[in-house]
Amino acid sequence: ITLTPSANGAAIDDSMYGVFFEDINYAADGGLYAELVRNRSFEFRPADNSSFNGLTGWTVTAGTAATTDDDARLNDRNRTYLRITGGASLTNGGYGTGYAVQKGQIYDFSVWARADAGAKLTVGLDGATLTKSITTDAWTKYTGTLRATATTNTGRLTIGTDKSSRLDMVSLLPRNTYRGHGLRKDLAEKIAALKPGFVRFPGGCLVNTGSMYSYDAADNYPRARSYQWKDTVGPVETRATNANFWGYNQSYGLGYYEYFQFAEDIGAKPLPVLPALVTGCGQNRATNDPELLQKYLQDTLDLIEFANGPVSSTWGKVRAQMGHPKPFGLSQVAIGNEENLPDEYFANFLRFRDAIKAKYPNLTVISNSGPDDAGATFDNLWAKNKAAGSDMVDEHYYNSPSWFLQNNGRYDSYDRRGPKVFLGEYASLDAKFQNSLAEAAYMTGLERNADVVKMASYAPLLADIDNAQWRPDLIWFDNDESWGSTSYQTQKLFMNNVGDRVVPSTTSGGGVVRPQPITGRVGLSTWATAAKYDDVKVTGTDGAVLYSDDFDDGNADGWSTLSNRGNWSVRDGAYVQSDTAANNTMIAAATNITATDYDITLKA
Numbered sequence: 308i309t310l311t312p313s314a315n316g317a318a319i320d321d322s323m324y325g326v327f328f329e330d331i332n333y334a335a336d337g338g339l340y341a342e343l344v345r346n347r348s349f350e351f352r353p354a355d356n357s358s359f360n361g362l363t364g365w366t367v368t369a370g371t372a373a374t375t376d377d378d379a380r381l382n383d384r385n386r387t388y389l390r391i392t393g394g395a396s397l398t399n400g401g402y403g404t405g406y407a408v409q410k411g412q413i414y415d416f417s418v419w420a421r422a423d424a425g426a427k428l429t430v431g432l433d434g435a436t437l438t439k440s441i442t443t444d445a446w447t448k449y450t451g452t453l454r455a456t457a458t459t460n461t462g463r464l465t466i467g468t469d470k471s472s473r474l475d476m477v478s479l480l481p482r483n484t485y486r487g488h489g490l491r492k493d494l495a496e497k498i499a500a501l502k503p504g505f506v507r508f509p510g511g512c513l514v515n516t517g518s519m520y521s522y523d524a525a526d527n528y529p530r531a532r533s534y535q536w537k538d539t540v541g542p543v544e545t546r547a548t549n550a551n552f553w554g555y556n557q558s559y560g561l562g563y564y565e566y567f568q569f570a571e572d573i574g575a576k577p578l579p580v581l582p583a584l585v586t587g588c589g590q591n592r593a594t595n596d597p598e599l600l601q602k603y604l605q606d607t608l609d610l611i612e613f614a615n616g617p618v619s620s621t622w623g624k625v626r627a628q629m630g631h632p633k634p635f636g637l638s639q640v641a642i643g644n645e646e647n648l649p650d651e652y653f654a655n656f657l658r659f660r661d662a663i664k665a666k667y668p669n670l671t672v673i674s675n676s677g678p679d680d681a682g683a684t685f686d687n688l689w690a691k692n693k694a695a696g697s698d699m700v701d702e703h704y705y706n707s708p709s710w711f712l713q714n715n716g717r718y719d720s721y722d723r724r725g726p727k728v729f730l731g732e733y734a735s736l737d738a739k740f741q742n743s744l745a746e747a748a749y750m751t752g753l754e755r756n757a758d759v760v761k762m763a764s765y766a767p768l769l770a771d772i773d774n775a776q777w778r779p780d781l782i783w784f785d786n787d788e789s790w791g792s793t794s795y796q797t798q799k800l801f802m803n804n805v806g807d808r809v810v811p812s813t814t815s816g817g818g819v820v821r822p823q824p825i826t827g828r829v830g831l832s833t834w835a836t837a838a839k840y841d842d843v844k845v846t847g848t849d850g851a852v853l854y855s856d857d858f859d860d861g862n863a864d865g866w867s868t869l870s871n872r873g874n875w876s877v878r879d880g881a882y883v884q885s886d887t888a889a890n891n892t893m894i895a896a897a898t899n900i901t902a903t904d905y906d907i908t909l910k911a
């Protein structure tokens with residue numbers, strides 16, 4: 308084979324490859340967020356998951372203790388607390404098999420407590436203990452440290468008082484977290500080792516599903532509400548908890564400040580995704596409430612101020628109070644995720660974009676293309692984005708490995724004058740070695756088109772092996788171990804070796820199969836390698852035409868009819884391959900469509 312390189316290929320941005328963090332698969336609480344106590348503020352509800360209640364994660368081992376939601380609460384956003392009557396003891400089992408603690412390591416304990424007439428608080432962590440006197444009947448934060456006496460992954464926290472008391476926000480955090488910023492070290496290190504150029508967060512479906520109302524008394528404290536960043540900042544005991552779209556509760560201990568901090572710690576650009584008052588992920592609702600729209604627009608502007616504003620600004624001051632007076636350098640935001648109501652979504656997107664650009668003209672505002680990688684909504688949204696001159700469009704797809712092989716050229720024909728592409732979510736389905744190879748091959752196509760594909764992130768990033776709602780995932784973990792998938796190695800390879808510039812090249816010589824007119828039955832070696840064809844005709848052995856297309860209109864009309872009869876797929880331009888052939892040949896197809904089923908005529 309002769310490879311002929313040429314000069315002047317597109318520049319590849321350093322931030323081309325990044326990660327997408329969503330709190331799916333217990334990625335935050337029980338995952339990246341290092342907090343060991345599950346349900347630390349007793350806020351779990353059946354509304355989060357029908358198997359949950361205020362004492363989920365806890366076992367009362369002696370005495371009387373029950374969760375209570377009344378006027379004695381810690382604050383309006385942390386409504387339920389634990390009421391101990393007389394005296395009681397409880398244990399918390401954390402996530403998975405229990406707390407993973409290491410001998411000799413320090414664990415920082417804290418609790419908010421009050422006692423009717425004074426009480427003694429006793430805390431234990433598998434042999435390590437501490438005691439505190441609760442001296443007042445006003446909510447007060449009590450802190451202490453525990454040094455683990457043994458290494459275990461089945462640890463338990465015990466806590467109790469000898470007299471009547473109220474407890475809330477029971478916390479145990481390892482001292483040893485990533486850069487001391489409260490994130491589980493092994494997971495953060497695995498993400499950092501990828502050297503991501505950006506971190507997209509906090510979702511995904513998590514962002515814009517559920518109620519669009521916020522955590523206000525007037526809204527009757529809706530629990531399954533969209534992700535609203537103001538719920539997630541400030542002292543943790545004042546952060547609201549929320550049902551998580553993926554079927555559990557989210558404490559927001561890992562909130563917007565922590566996301567920005569983490570992105571900074573790993574040298575990545577932050578990329579928040581904000582809800583646009585239209586639900587996605589199968590919940591097709593648009594909220595038509597001008598006041599609410601105004602609030603969402605203001606929240607978005609406030610977020611930019613929180614990230615970048617001076618400490619003298621309202622939200623810059625909140626950031627500074629949380630420990631980061633310096634701006635975080637936010638340069639891009641995405642509006643919405645996989646909305647399936649293109650007209651409603653896009654009308655709102657334009658409002659968000661205009662409001663943002665009016666105040667922050669240099670900020671990149673990313674739109675999206677709906678839930679699918681092709682089809683009416685996709686085409687409609689792309690057309691709208693082009694017409695409106697959007698900066699960048701987010702695309703998502705999860706497909707078979709062979710789809711990734713067949714579609715390597717997807718972006719070759721994208722309009723260079725149109726919006727740039729952000730491939731915000733993709734993965735080849737299944738979790739085998741061939742998936743990683745298919746993704747690697749596909750990424751060469753992304754990189755070849757680095758002038759139009761500006762960013763790409765595999766999804767999802769993290770998964771608890773015992774609590775996964777979605778597979779495959781990039782990094783797996785249990786309570787004390789973590790490991791990367793083979794796709795992790797693919798991502799790492801690309802992210803750690805981002806080139807400066809594409810070197811366009813052509814090949815000639817041996818091994819390249821030229822498209823040939825072929826008439827004949829599918830046989831094991833009819834096509835050694837996939838090739839491009841102009842016309843495809845499939846006839847049954849009785850001579851009846853099952854399918855034919857000259858692709859002159861650029862579409863693969865009716866091919867699904869044939870697909871239903873076997874494991875076949877076709878793309879525009881008549882790229883014909885087997886769905887199952889990971890090796891890019893037709894050989895595997897013959898195992899799904901038997902050679903006697905069809906005659907196929909292909910014309911180059």
Ligand code: AHR
Binds near residue numbers: 331512513777
């Ligand atoms: O990555 C998992 C989910 O896939 C995301 O939440 C959503 O955007 C997509 O459908």
